Amino acid sequence: MQVQRYEKGQHYMWHADFMDNQRPIAGGNRVVTLIMYLSTVTTGGETFFPNAKVFDQYDPLSNCSSTGLAVKPRKGDALLFFNLNLDESPDETSRHGSCRVVEGEKWVATHWVHVRAHRYSASLYKEGECRDRRASCKARAAAGACVQNDPFAVKFCKLSCRFCVFGAPS
Known part of the structure; x- marks a missing residue:
């Protein structure tokens, strides 16, 4: 598990948690990502998925994600998503990033579930x-x-x- 802190103006570019087959990693590919929100961000700091299909966006968001889905960080909430499809191919809709924190501070704990035992x-x-x-x-x-x-x-x-x-x- 990793803990990250984002201060005002900080963000994380969108990326994928799955790895390509050219680069084996300890534990194998990341199947699932769990992001736990440890703080509520006043403005900004959303986790965004630019390739996701949006059905209903229920909250006003910052301007960092004009397409896809964005999730506002609220203390105590968690976000779980799959990085691979059932056939173990990469799920392109799982690409994600963190919008700039406009006001407040963002604290998250991230945990990845790999295809095999990781620690060994x-x-x-x-x-x-x-x-x-x-x-x-x-x-x-x-x-x-x-x-x-x-x-x-x-x-x-x-x-x-x-x-x-x-x-x-x-």
Whole structure:
């Protein structure tokens, strides 16, 4: 989890939280993004989605997003969105940014959900290490241990849990 603070005049250019296939990252692609608003911004500071389709915009907004959807930051609210489609292709409507803070201060906590265990991933990208170290790995994987980030499965069942970039089953 990351905590960010935006003061008057600060913003974040629009971007995507998904990564292209040319650049593997620890934990794999970011499937879900959760933004938790830790403060209410008086004016500006909206999180905007320029490629999103707007059905109803219910609040007056700053001028930073003329198309798409914008969400006003209110303390205690959270914004959850998917970065990938069901077929694991990038969802272009998830591109987002932060409008300039006009008045007040914006505090947010951001959490990303990755396709694999993140905290163990740094050692899982080395070629030649993609193997199971215990006979029970296939059964544990079938029982859901990998998805639950079971520490045993993460440590000993790299191949069965598909935690490897190189040599993982397709």
